[in-house]
Amino acid sequence: MLPPEHPVARCRTLLRDVTPLQEDCGRLCGAACCRSLPGEETGMLLFPGEEACYEGRADFRMKPTPAGTLLICGGVCDRGERPLACRMFPLLPLWRDGAVKVAVDARSRAVCPLAEMGLRGLREDFRAAVRRCGELLAEDAEQRAFLIRLTRTHDELCALRKELMPSPSEPSRHEGGDRLV
Secondary structure (H helix, E strand, O other), X not given: OOOOOOHHHHHHHHOOOOOOOOOOOHHHHOOHHHOOOOOOOOOEEOXXXXXXXXXXXXXXXXXXXXXXXXXXXXOOOOHXXXXXXXXXXXXXXXEEOOEEEEEEOXXXXXXXXXXXXXXXXXXXXXXXXXXXXXXXXXXOHHHHXXXXXXXXXXXXXXHHHHHHOOOOOOOOHHHOOOOOO
């Protein structure tokens, strides 16, 4: 367990009862974010130090990856046990120009119908809580470094999406456009 003053513990508490919608959003999509596709093993990245919340637990498995520790669950858990990334989903705090910004997580677009709604489709108190969490995390050097890595990954995924799926008014480089991605 994390000490209560740890930035991740503070964020988990801040997001304990705040959700993207007034109701359980998992009912809209059959909890798509909590299920792995056949043949895949998916989970959520843990923030630094968050591993302490899941050590020795039979209902969760941790897997080291180049991006960090991935928490894998059976798809059903007590909402109070969710990792920070689940509590923020489908949003992500990003570190831009020395400040925290909140965006729809590029990784969420593949599974979450709320991602297409954008920031304005989500409750204001939820967006504010995710921003506050980002600010709390950014006060800690290790957490800020993790936010920077998440921001780079997010930016790379967005650039790839634009390259592979340009909007009709924005030609891809393969179609003779000269935009940079």
